[in-house]
Amino acid sequence: TQLLEQSPQFLSIQEGENLTVYCNSSSVFSSLQWYRQEPGEGPVLLVTVVTGGEVKKLKRLTFQFGDARKDSSLHITAAQPGDTGLYLCAGGPNDYKLSFGAGTTVTVRA
Amino acid sequence: DAGITQSPRHKVTETGTPVTLRCHQTENHRYMYWYRQDPGHGLRLIHYSYGVKDTDKGEVSDGYSVSRSKTEDFLLTLESATSSQTSVYFCAISESMGSGVDEQFFGPGTRLTVL
Numbered sequence: 047t048q049l050l051e052q053s054p055q056f057l058s059i060q061e062g063e064n065l066t067v068y069c070n071s072s073s074v075f076s077s078l079q080w081y082r083q084e085p086g087e088g089p090v091l092l093v094t095v096v097t098g099g100e101v102k103k104l105k106r107l108t109f110q111f112g113d114a115r116k117d118s119s120l121h122i123t124a125a126q127p128g129d130t131g132l133y134l135c136a137g138g139p140n141d142y143k144l145s146f147g148a149g150t151t152v153t154v155r156a
Numbered sequence: 157d158a159g160i161t162q163s164p165r166h167k168v169t170e171t172g173t174p175v176t177l178r179c180h181q182t183e184n185h186r187y188m189y190w191y192r193q194d195p196g197h198g199l200r201l202i203h204y205s206y207g208v209k210d211t212d213k214g215e216v217s218d219g220y221s222v223s224r225s226k227t228e229d230f231l232l233t234l235e236s237a238t239s240s241q242t243s244v245y246f247c248a249i250s251e252s253m254g255s256g257v258d259e260q261f262f263g264p265g266t267r268l269t270v271l
Contacts, residue, residue, distance in 0.1 A: 079259060088160075088246050088262030089199070134198060138258055143189075143214065148198040 049073060050137055050147035058153040062124055067150045069135035070117045076138070078111055078118045083132040083149075125154045159183050160263040162247050168269045175234040177266050179247030181227075187250045188230040189260065190214075190222060192243040199246065205230055237270045244268070 050071045059065050069078070077096045081089035093102050095111035095118065102109045106129075108121040122129055132151050138144035159182030169175050179188060190202040191214075201214030203222040211222050219241060221233045234241055247263040 077258070081262075086265075088248075088264050091259055091261065094259055136199075136260075143201055143204060144258060144260060146191075146199040148196060 049145040050135055052133075052135060052147035052150050054150060055148070056151050056153075058155065059125055061126060061154055061156050065122050065125055065152065067120045067133050067152070068117070069119070069137075069147055071137060071145075072116065073137070073145075074115050076115070078115070079136045079144070080109055080118070080120055081134040081136065083134060084130075089132075089134055122152075125152075127154045127156050130154050160247060160249055160261060162245075162263040162266050164266060165264065166267045168271065169237050170271050171238055172236050175237050175268065175270075177232040177245055177247075177268070179230045179232070179263055181230075181249050183249060183251075183261075184227060185249040185251040185261075186227075187258075188224065189248040189250075190220075190230065190232045191246045191248065192216065192241075193246060193265075194243050202232065202245075234268075237268075239270050242268060242270045 050069055053068045057065055077094055079094045080092045082092055083089040093109045098113045098115045100111045106123045110119045130153050132149045134149045135147045136144040161180045163178045187206055189204040191199040193199050200216045202216055202220050203214055205211045205224040223231045245266045248260040250258050250260045
């Protein structure tokens with residue numbers, strides 16, 4: 047059983063559309079991170095959120111940490127083919143360890 | 157990009173043979189991690205290290221051992237490989253930033269196939 051549940055598991059959209067990926071848990075985290083992974087490569091850190099209710103923007107990507115620090119969302123505005131990849135959320139740390147969600151595979155069609 | 161390399165990048169081996177994967181970092185980070193990634197499971201922690209010769213088990217440690225004799229190197233050993241250990245293995249590093257934040261940086265991965 048994943049400590050962090052991500053939804054949806056797969057998402058396929060047309061270029062220019064918006065999308066939202068969710069990361070939920072029954073546990074409270076001191077911080078939550080989002081990573082993007084492209085085929086054949088390791089995950090790359092996108093953002094870290096640490097304060098309940100925090101919103102961070104990275105160009106067309108908006109990240110939100112829930113008020114209770116149990117959930118987070120990633121919203122992409124006007125998605126582009128370059129946004130295609132596996133998006134992973136990770137919460138922690140607990141004794142220097144992160145807990146990862148299973149990931150959301152995003153495909154943006156040109 | 158964080159200076160993390162993994163070797164080999166690909167390996168095919170037979171059931172019952174020993175296998176060692178190497179992770180090397182040039183960042184002098186204190187913490188190092190080994191994960192495996194399988195479809196539908198995301199990243200699962202195998203073992204981690206919080207300093208030279210200081211290691212501990214993760215959630216899927218059975219059948220794996222690790223060693224860290226130098227800050228820069230973290231080795232993962234499969235003493236007797238099984239087909240269930242076919243996976244992509246990632247090494248990660250971090251330097252605790254305090255305040256409950258731990259950002260990890262990942263290597264490029266090793267694809268291991270056990271026949």
